[in-house]
Amino acid sequence: MSEGSANYKAAGVDYDALDEGKRMAMARALATSSLLAVRGGRALDASRGEPAFVFEFGDRTLAFVMEGLGTKSVIARQLFERHGINRFADVAYDTVAAILNDLCCVGALPLVVNAYFATGASEWYAEPERAAALLQGWQRACIDAGCTWGGGESPSLPGLVAVEDIELAGAAVGAVPAGRAAILGEGLQAGDEIVLVASSGLHANGASLARLLVERLSDGYMTALPSGRTLGEALLDPSVMYVPLVQALLESDLAISYLSHVTGHGLLKLMRPAQALSYRISELPSVPEVLAFLVEQAGLDRHAAYSTFNMGSGYAIYCTAGAGSKAVELARRLGFRAVLAGSVEVGARQVIVEPVGVRYVGDELDLSAAAQPPS
Numbered sequence: 222m223s224e225g226s227a228n229y230k231a232a233g234v235d236y237d238a239l240d241e242g243k244r245m246a247m248a249r250a251l252a253t254s255s256l257l258a259v260r261g262g263r264a265l266d267a268s269r270g271e272p273a274f275v276f277e278f279g280d281r282t283l284a285f286v287m288e289g290l291g292t293k294s295v296i297a298r299q300l301f302e303r304h305g306i307n308r309f310a311d312v313a314y315d316t317v318a319a320i321l322n323d324l325c326c327v328g329a330l331p332l333v334v335n336a337y338f339a340t341g342a343s344e345w346y347a348e349p350e351r352a353a354a355l356l357q358g359w360q361r362a363c364i365d366a367g368c369t370w371g372g373g374e375s376p377s378l379p380g381l382v383a384v385e386d387i388e389l390a391g392a393a394v395g396a397v398p399a400g401r402a403a404i405l406g407e408g409l410q411a412g413d414e415i416v417l418v419a420s421s422g423l424h425a426n427g428a429s430l431a432r433l434l435v436e437r438l439s440d441g442y443m444t445a446l447p448s449g450r451t452l453g454e455a456l457l458d459p460s461v462m463y464v465p466l467v468q469a470l471l472e473s474d475l476a477i478s479y480l481s482h483v484t485g486h487g488l489l490k491l492m493r494p495a496q497a498l499s500y501r502i503s504e505l506p507s508v509p510e511v512l513a514f515l516v517e518q519a520g521l522d523r524h525a526a527y528s529t530f531n532m533g534s535g536y537a538i539y540c541t542a543g544a545g546s547k548a549v550e551l552a553r554r555l556g557f558r559a560v561l562a563g564s565v566e567v568g569a570r571q572v573i574v575e576p577v578g579v580r581y582v583g584d585e586l587d588l589s590a591a592a593q594p595p596s
Contacts, residue, residue: 240352267405270495272482273395275403282397284329288315289337289390292455293428296435298386300442300453303353308457309351310358316389317362318460319425319484322536325467326480326591328404329395329425331366336391341384343377355387358459366464368393397472406479407492413478413565414545415491419506420535424460426485427515427530431456434518446510455511463536466557470538476549478537481549487528489586491537491572497583499568503575504560506533508572528585539565 247269254264257276265282268275273286290312297312321331321521336359346352352476363370382388395404435452438444442453463482470477483490491500512533514525526532538548538559545561552559563575570583 222471226460231559235428239520247440254540258449259283262349265405266404267401267407268327270549271405271493272326273329275327275329275397275405279371281399282322282329282403284395284397284403285326286320286324286395287390287391288320288323288349289314289394290319290425291306291339291392291428292432293425294387294389295451296428296432296456299432300457302385304442304453305523306453307350307354307426309354310361311457311459312389313355313358314362314462315460316391317359318462319368320391320393321362321366321368321395322460322463323484324393324395325464326404326482327397328333328467328471328477328480329397329399330468330471331368331393331395331464333369333371334363334366334393335371336375337386337389338375339378339390340375341379341382341386345385347474348481362462365462368395368464395413401471404477404480406496409478409498409539409565411498411565412542414542414548414561415502415563415565416498416538416540416545416559417483417504417506417534417550417562418463418536418552419461420483420531420533421507422458422509422511423456423515424484424531424535427512427564430519430529431515434515435593437518446514448510450510452511452514455509458509458511461535461557463557466536466552466555469551469555470548473551475544475545476541477538477544477548477549478541480539481539483531483534483537483539486586487526487530487532488534488572488574489528489581492570492581492583492586497568497570499566500563500572501566502573504562504576505576506560507575510532525581527574527577528581531582534562537562571583 257264261279265275274282294312297308300306334595435441444452481490481493512530549559549561573583
């Protein structure tokens with residue numbers, strides 16, 4: 222068991238068990254693919270195991286995703302209760318970003334997103350300032366992504382959700398632009414270049430471990446970081462919305478072979494494609510100070526740090542040889558920080574992160590669906 226896995230298990234999250242559950246679910250889901258034909262559609266089973274499911278209906282290729290924020294909303298609640306700081310707009314924004322950044326990984330642009338706000342008690346909405354911020358943040362994220370907020374569900378689930386908390390999640394439908402195919406990594410090959418686009422900090426993964434560490438600090442969320450900012454405000458920096466960047470890439474003449482949202486598992490996600498290829502990284506975006514602080518407090522070595530947190534890399538763009546610098550230029554023109562980070566090579570499935578001297582091998586990440594439907 223890796224050091225990162227051990228720390229996460231201490232925080233109540235077991236990625237090994239979660240990944241096994243995902244594989245079992247995908248195998249069962251695969252057995253239902255043929256049913257879509259009854260309605261006139263076709264499932265693209267190559268998208269099984271990708272961040273969003275892709276299917277054809279009529280003359281359009283569509284994508285569907287469901288995603289949740291995790292426990293970052295608990296940080297927002299604790300900061301509000303303990304210090305009167307209202308950051309619920311930011312965690313609402315984070316939730317939409319988590320959903321739509323995943324959707325875009327298959328080359329689809331969002332059309333509609335729906336919200337799921339589950340509370341432990343309906344009284345959660347009795348605090349108007351908190352509720353108003355939540356709705357404002359969700360709306361702002363939809364506007365930034367250029368998609369419609371269609372509606373949603375807001376159940377009260379006493380006994381299932383803690384009375385004081387809210388679970389934030391949602392689902393979205395998107396469409397692959399006409400004339401383009403879904404991006405599922407089938408064209409990925411040795412020689413392709415990898416561009417890493419910077420994160421803003423924690424994003425939607427790592428909150429459970431962050432909360433565990435906060436409770437060990439005498440000043441808690443008010444702990445000062447080297448810049449003078451407090452840990453609490455830095456933990457809740459809004460996630461980056463990468464939808465405008467993906468849209469610009471799809472509208473360009475750049476040949477994009479794969480897209481990866483760097484979330485749970487950190488840079489292990491760079492080898493999410495199932496092919497036996499190596500991914501060599503020679504340059505990385507800078508590490509946000511909040512992540513450097515969490516790594517220090519958790520006592521993580523570099524191998525664990527870069528497979529637990531995003532460590533400054535929020536999105537990966539894989540493109541044909543020679544196109545990487547153009548992708549970086551496009552990203553920077555739109556206000557994103559990006560670097561031409563590395564390349565795809567012939568070799569065993571692995572990620573080699575040269576700047577920090579770590580290597581991740583293929584069996585450390587296996588989210589692929591079973592090849593055959595279950596009997």
